[in-house]
Amino acid sequence: MTKYIIRISFLLFSFAFAKAQELPPVVNYLPSIYDADNQNWMLTQGPEKTIYVANNRGLLAFNGAQWDLYPSPNRTILRGVKAVSDKVYTGAYMDFGVWEKDVYGVLQYTSIVTSLKIEMIEDEHIWNIESYGQYVLFQSLNRIYIYDTVGNQIQMITPDKQITRLFLVDDDLLFQVKGEGLYTIQKGQPILFSADPVLFQERLINLFRIDGELIGITANNGFYTIDKQQVVPWDVLSNESIKEYTIYSALQRKNKSIVLGTIENGIVQLSKEGTFQYQIKQGNGLNNNTALALLEDKDENLWIGLDAGIDCINSQSPFHQYIDVSGELGTIYASAIVNGYLYLGTNQGLFYKPEASQSDFIRMPGTEGQVWSLRVIDGVLFCGHNNGTYLIEGIKPQLIATIEGTWDIKKIPGYDNFLLQGNYDGLYVLEYINSGWRVRNKIKNFVNSSKHFEIIDGNRILVNHEYKGVFEIKVDPMYKDAEEVFKHTSINIGEHSSLSRLDETVFYANKEGVFIYNPEKQGFVFNEKLSIIFNDDIFVTGKLVEDQDKLWTFTKDNLISIESDKLDGDYSVKKISIPISLRNTVEGYESFVNIRENEYLLGTSNGYIIVNTSEDENEIQDYKINLKTVAVHSLGSEPQLVSYNDKIELSSRDNNISFSYSVPEYDKFHTTEYSYLLEGLYDVWSPWTTNSSIHFDNLPHNSYTFKAKARVAGEETSNEIQYSFSIERPWYLSNLSIVLYVILTILLFILLNWFYKRYYKKQQDRALERTKKDMELKALESEKQIVELNNANLKQDIDARNRELAVSTMNMVNKNKTLNAIKNALLKAEKIEDINKIVSLVDKTIENEEDWNFFEEAFNHADKDFFRKVKEKHPTLTANDLKLCVYLRLNMSSKEIAPLLNISSRSVEIKRYRLRKKLDLSRDVNLNDYFINL
Missing domain, CATH: 1.10.10.10 (Winged helix-like DNA-binding domain superfamily/Winged helix DNA-binding domain)
Known part of the structure; x- marks a missing residue:
């Protein structure tokens, strides 16, 4: 009855614990990410921290940036994998062998079964692989094959009955045979270690050594202490409850804690004393509840091969997450620890639970709705709420101000019984009177929403309004009236901007940078050093969170602390990597509260994150960047891998080259970025990017050196990778081609010279011809001018002839007229004979042909x-x-x-x-x- 009560109690405790746990981060790799089958049977890690996984479809390799699948050589399921030095051993159906990288960085498989001509048992399948010195042991259900890697020989252990599991515990090799017991292997031979009846019935999942004792975990019946004399249950509280789980895999970690992989309940971690630490399953972290394989890597990350996917738990992370699986909390805007209670202010109300308890959070009745702030003033917790202001005493709320929308509450210096609160419609004064707090008055003449405010001296207040700017208010000594209000013009309005105080200094931050209030100038001064925070990282919010001796702010990839040096007054900046994609915070409303030494609670939209800010927890390891592959191709062809061990010389056609590289970093909250430089093409390094490969197209002939470096969480790796190569000159730039070009050039010059001479000869001939024609034209012109002159002379001659003709005509006319007149007069004379003589003479003159001939000649000259x-x-x-x-x-x-x-x-x-x-x-x-x- 007692055992039954213990079991039920532990199960109830475990159930509650599983619901309200602050768990390490879990990185989920779905089958769609690694592009292989769902089931993953075994995991191992190589010397370069590459993770290898035995998957249904083959061997998976993950270097932190890229997944590669190497299909099983005989197309069967891989169930066993073990990395030994620079080799990877795998076991499959009717085969086992070794993978080694070739000169191209690609794994190539050699079957040990084929090379040593091993005859395996029909339908034999390798389920487990262990390394022991120079030997690698392959375990099936029927045999254990002991492979000598030095002598390249095989030795077999073949029990009469089925082998359930091969174990390596410290320096001891053991295996369980169903119905016979537990054996050790010494000098290659099986020796019975224990034949206790318990080992006949229970199937061992794994063996551990704790405080000198050999502890075994069974599939269905919990832990046992095993020695040669007896096998008895391990005397720990968790043993009874563990029996309720079906265990499929188990692992003892470096710190001696134990991890159990179950069929239906995810993984359970126990301390080395067997006490329950945490459980992670589907719903609060894992992809799937069936944990087929477990591996702790060199950085103490816990890898889980699941029935559907692969998960990695960052056990050493400075972050732990509380995931609100039910969604009851909502988004967290404020938090506080007071008098042993952890309070969470969310958009659903005020929640609480005992600080040390792993129980669920409980909503405080009467506080339903939006909580904006939680302030602890002189040990008293005040809650700024959409409903007003609450005073919280333990788990009881008291509404002390019913003014809607209390943003924040602060002490007024010099007034122990006064508090100043910012509300949606301005500033209000709370007064402690008659053993209680009440609203005394609203500060008149100021009605702006007062989300962020700071009291800068006895009667001056700075108020930031995201959409209106920063106002400075001078109030009367009793904080009743705003006597003077003016807006600061030295700073611009900024979304998600804020005011905050560190010591006696007031800070204002927005997208443009960080500004410090100067009381002497009564204005803000730009601080170049602190503003680099937003220049180096993409701006997200100007929210500055006050924390005793430091301020906290948030950028795209980091959580940043600002501290003041007590000696020189300068400011130091430190970064903690936590990308915005994982924070899940509401921009401008980030809540980051110190709850314990070096521990802070960051509110998120689905729970919260506990951040350990100690330097030891946030120390970045010495990560190294590795070159994975180099591939080249010509235009239109498929990429071909080339050796990355030696400098290569590429043909001019193969002038397209790509590089892939990686840092084996598996922390969920660490961002890995890369930068590269191709000497011979560029002079400066590329901007940082998360891309782990780069491709160069159409490179000109030259000698090149490719360099790449990485940074993890803002810290650069200790090494750079280099790869030198050259691209030959194309055929048309070869020495022979150049000689031919010289000869052709000379011939071309000769030919051009000949053409030029011929051309100039033709031009000269054309010029002579043109000159000749010009001369002929000039001669014709001269002739024309002569003709024109002749014509002019002829015209003048004709005109003269015409004048002569006219004169002749007129003479003839006048002569005849005169003669006729004479004739007529003579006819009237008296002496006839004399008159007749005269008349005859006149007639002869009138009819004189000489006049006509002269006229005709003149007329012919005029009109030929x-x-x-x-x-x-x-x-x-x-x-x-x-x-x-x-x-x-x-x-x-x-x-x-x-x-x-x-x-x-x-x-x-x-x-x-x-x-x-x-x-x-x-x-x-x-x-x-x-x-x-x-």
Whole structure:
């Protein structure tokens, strides 16, 4: 009955403990991350801290940055793996062997079974592998194969019955045979250690040595102390409750504590005395409740091979997490430890529990709703709440101010019975009177929300409003009226900005940096040194958390402390790596409270994180960066791995090269970043990035040295990796090509010279031709000018002839007129004979052909072709007709023509008519126009 009560009590205790635990961080690796099967049967760690996992699909290798899967050679499940020096031994179905890295950094498998021609038992499967000196032992259910790595020989232990498990305890090799007991291996031979009936019935999962005793954990019946004489239950309180679990794996850690992997309840850690420490399972950390394999690595991380995934518990982390699995707490905005109670102020109300208890948190009745702050003033806990202000006494709340929205509460210097609180609508004064606190008054003439405020002297208050700025208020000595209010213009408005105090100095922080209030200038001064905090790391919040002798603030990847040097007054800055993605805090409302020496509680949206800030806990190990692979490829081809041990020379086509590297760091809260430099291409290091590989395309021919370095949690690794390589000149830049280029260049110059000469010859010929043509043109121009001159002379001659013709015509006309007049006068004379002589002479003169011939000659000079044209066109015309034609061409009237022909005007008209008939012209054609246009 007593055992039953103990068992039930422990189970209830364990259940409560499992719900309200502050657990180390757990890193989850889902199958989708490592890209292999769900089940993971065994784990080991290599000399470079690489983790190797026996997975259903093959051998998994994880270097902290990349997962690689090496399929099982015979495509069967790997259940055993063991790293020994630079080799990895694995066991599978009907095969076991060794993996070694080739010159490319890739694991290559050699089957020991095949190379030594070992005949395995039908359907035999290797389940466990242990290393012992120069020997590696492969255990199946039927045999233990002892492989001599030096002599490359195999020795076998083949019991009559099934082997349940092979164990290595310190320097002792033991194995259990079902129905026979526990054996040791000495000089390659099995020797019975214990044949106790308990060992016939119970299957041992693992063996440990604690204080000189051999302790065994069984699958279903707890712990036993084992010696050669007897096997008895281990006398520890946890033993009875452990029997309720089905144990599949177990491990003794370096500090002698024990970890049990269960089938249905995750993992349980016990102290070396067997007391319960913590339990992690699905829901509060693990991917899955079935722990198939356990491994403690060189950094004391606990690795768990699960039925669905792989988890890593950072046991030595300075962080421990309380995960609110139920979601009842909500987001934590404030916390405090007072009089043995841990209080959490959340958006769901005020919760509490005894500080040392692992029980669940309880919500304090009457405090439902948003809690903004928890302040301990002179040992009294005040709660700033959306409902107002509460005074907390133990587990009882007292609402002392019903003014909506209390942000914060602070003491007023010089007034022990006064407190100043900031509310949604301004500032209020609380007064202690009649053994209790009450609201005395609101400070008049100031109505801005007062989330952050600081009292800077007896009657001056600074208030920060994120969206309006920082105000300075001068109040009267009794803190009733705001006598003066002005806004500081030396600083800008900033979202998530805050005011805080360190010693007597007031700080303001926003995205632009950190500013310090200068009382003499009554303004804020930019502090360059502290502002680097936000320059070096991406700004998240300007919230500055007060903590006795330091301030805390938060950046993208770090938690940062600011401390003042007591001697020189300068400020020192320290960083603790805790990325924002893991903090889960509300920006601008971060809560970070000192609860114990070097321990702080950071409120999150799903619980809280306990942060140990001691330097020992946060010391960064000496991590090293390792080069994983180097691959090259030409355009359009698949990457090909190359040796990373020697300097290589690549062809000009293979001028695309990639590098992958890693730091074997597995801490959840540590961010690993990398920087690289390719000498021969760049002169400066690249910015820090989390990418663990880099690819260079189309590199020109040159000699290069690739360098990479890393930093973990802001601290650089102690080493850099280097890899030298060169890229050959392309064929078109080879020595032969250059000689050919020189020859071709010379030939080209010769050819160009020939072409230039030919060109210039042609140009010269063209110039001569142009000159010749120009001269010919000039000659033609000259001839033209001569012709024009001749024409001008001819024109002048024609004009002269025309003048002569006109003069002749006029002379003829005048002469005939005169002669006719004389003739007429003489006819009237008396002596007929004399008169007749004179008349005959006049007639002879009138009819003188010489005048006409002279006229005709003059006319021909003036109009050479007229007679020819008229005669050709009208050959029947007589000489008198031609005369009339000439006079008509001269556009003379009948009256003007009559004297010339020595006839009357009427006779001229008759002649004109007859001429028209001969010319066969119609009456509508003007004779003058006809001859003028002919």
